[in-house]
Amino acid sequence: MRVFGEITGIPEGSEFENRYYLSQYGVHKPLQAGISGSQTEGADSIVLSGGYEDDEDYGDVIIYTGHGGRSQVTGLQVSDQQLSHQNLALALNCQQGIPVRVIRGYNHQSIFSPSEGYRYDGLYRIADYWRAQGLSDFFVWRFRLIKIDKLVDLVVVNEDQPIYGKPKRVETMVQRIIRDTALSSYVKKMYGFRCQVCRVEIRTNTGLYAEAAHIQPLGMPHNGPDILPNILCLCPNHHVMYDFGGFGIKDDFALIGIDGKLFRKAKHIIDCQYLQYHRKHFMISD
Amino acid sequence: MRVFGEITGIPEGSEFENRYYLSQYGVHKPLQAGISGSQTEGADSIVLSGGYEDDEDYGDVIIYTGHGGRSQVTGLQVSDQQLSHQNLALALNCQQGIPVRVIRGYNHQSIFSPSEGYRYDGLYRIADYWRAQGLSDFFVWRFRLIKIDKLVDLVVVNEDQPIYGKPKRVETMVQRIIRDTALSSYVKKMYGFRCQVCRVEIRTNTGLYAEAAHIQPLGMPHNGPDILPNILCLCPNHHVMYDFGGFGIKDDFALIGIDGKLFRKAKHIIDCQYLQYHRKHFMISD
CATH class of the missing domain: 2.30.280.10 (SRA-YDG)
Incomplete structure (x- = not known):
């Protein structure tokens, strides 16, 4: 045993x-x-x-x-x-x-x-x-x-x-730690706390809940930047899936591994180099 | 500012x-x-x-x-x-x-x-x-x-x-820490890693992902027990909602705050006292 x-x-x-x-x-x-x-x-x-x-x-x-x-x-x-x-x-x-x-x-x-x-x-x-x-x-x-x-x-x-x-x-013991930055709040508000993948709204006793996901993660060794073009607003389900390579995002925002396309506001510029980094380092196959 | x-x-x-x-x-x-x-x-x-x-x-x-x-x-x-x-x-x-x-x-x-x-x-x-x-x-x-x-x-x-x-x-800084116990794994397997609320399957590069949620939380001051009748298998979305009082569960397993009923295997006995504790301490109104 x-x-x-x-x-x-x-x-x-x-x-x-x-x-x-x-x-x-x-x-x-x-x-x-x-x-x-x-x-x-x-x-x-x-x-x-x-x-x-x-x-x-x-x-x-x-x-x-x-x-x-x-x-x-x-x-x-x-x-x-x-x-x-x-x-x-x-x-x-x-x-x-x-x-x-x-x-x-x-x-x-x-x-x-x-x-x-x-x-x-x-x-x-x-x-x-x-x-x-x-x-x-x-x-x-x-x-x-x-x-x-x-x-x-x-x-x-x-x-x-x-x-x-x-x-x-x-x-x-602990399992999953969600990181949050000053910009996270901005991104979540931009999308009205709705997931950019499934558009779900998560209601709690404190109002709507969403998570900001860094496309290329912060910190060593990834050193993704904490800037808007590297952040998504996701529901916890799609955040887990994204972090653990359950789906990827193509440069044209089509999703890989699941159906659909990333919802994106025109003013939210996403830099493809971060999407590429995620696909390379977190997906089992590109 | x-x-x-x-x-x-x-x-x-x-x-x-x-x-x-x-x-x-x-x-x-x-x-x-x-x-x-x-x-x-x-x-x-x-x-x-x-x-x-x-x-x-x-x-x-x-x-x-x-x-x-x-x-x-x-x-x-x-x-x-x-x-x-x-x-x-x-x-x-x-x-x-x-x-x-x-x-x-x-x-x-x-x-x-x-x-x-x-x-x-x-x-x-x-x-x-x-x-x-x-x-x-x-x-x-x-x-x-x-x-x-x-x-x-x-x-x-x-x-x-x-x-x-x-x-x-x-x-x-950190935000949400998911606790896991020896029993968690058992409960998740019992439900095939599918959420007891929405039945969703979360696929990652490590296989299916679900979270075990304690109905009456562990640790001071709640002191909920780490036993099967006090644990649910939930997707991250419904886990966040449950922890933050976004929905409750009636003694007959009907959901409060959202539509539907808790899916439950016959061999998974859930003790109503824990559901009551959660409603009292985490929902804004019962």
Whole structure:
């Protein structure tokens, strides 16, 4: 049985001499694979051990490169990675809010690595994932892991009364974080809080609700700009679908993957380079 | 002009002798009101100053009581609070991810208060809000404020290359966090990832997407249980609407506020007490 979250009796910072002990204690079961998981349940743990040239480790934030496409002989990337198997497992973590245990190995190139053996470094959530051209030019899947702040991110489920600041038994975690910028409000008002794909109006006790979606995402590594030509007004359903590559938008605003065409006000100029970026990095096939 | 977020030159921890200086420095403009904001733009700051009997202060988490319904003579709660004006402003913060400056006053009953004057204690997000029976039996609106973790919660927008761990200019923030539990996955599979309200299927590059919604929310102060009779499978649109009181569910599963009836598998027993809790605490009118 796959155990998600913390392993009882193994606190963060625990050190292990080698992969055999990591496996025996249930922290990371496979002896070779970097990702432990299945594409129906999600991933329960990963080991950072210097296998992939593209990993980036900022401590509380890790850009992790998916599995596959490497030569078994040379270890070099020789073909595109697919969003399947262990990679799909990590993607499921992202969508379903499943935490993953992170273990750093001595051979991982990072100032955060232990000098010997392996160290369990706590739970991370998968904030997002995308397809990128790796250092070797082949497509890889990349996953952004963010360390879980126990107080803020986790829901504490207790038999007794839960008390703030004293998490006891951690069962659950965050999943999807919607970003908002100063311009978001402007775009939503421009469309009267109606989705540019399906025109739905979402009514709540605070009035109409919509989300502003950045076509090319903000922040590293996408660095999409927070400007009007890069923002859409979407309902939550189409926002989820767009972020997770469920549909794309052609340069003429026809939709790919679903029927229809993007509704657009004449004064809302959308820059095609952002639509292209999204198609390249978030759609499985263009 | 209303300034949201940090005030240039006023770092967290800045102290002010009185409300006049708070106002002059633009940290909290109104001299009397506890909430600074408008119901079209949101709230930019609040002062905790012991006015309301129902406030609870856990430091990084604050349960803040809304405005209104108090006697101007005695200061006691004499009627129900409405989700309008300053309260609606705070609700907008929640839905649109707008940060609010929190100032604690010497007269606020909390171990976190300064012993004299007023202190700017940083940015908080409004995690959620609900209607509750206050200590004086009248309905009040309550808002859960969570201190913003700059590294994790904020999107950093820079003119130069953004660098992890070194936030420079903070423009935006989190908005909606979807919680997930071990049971969530079970409920979603039971319904084939189709919404129990509209039956929609949301397709993404990872397969079908749905969200598990707790009818009576988890965690303080709602303390809904993480059990099957308290969970629904919803699409993101209906999840947002349900969480924000856009519709309710009668004991016979007819929908209130929108047409239709909740789709329910025979083996999915839903406990009416949770539906009642939701109607009471999240709908503007039952």
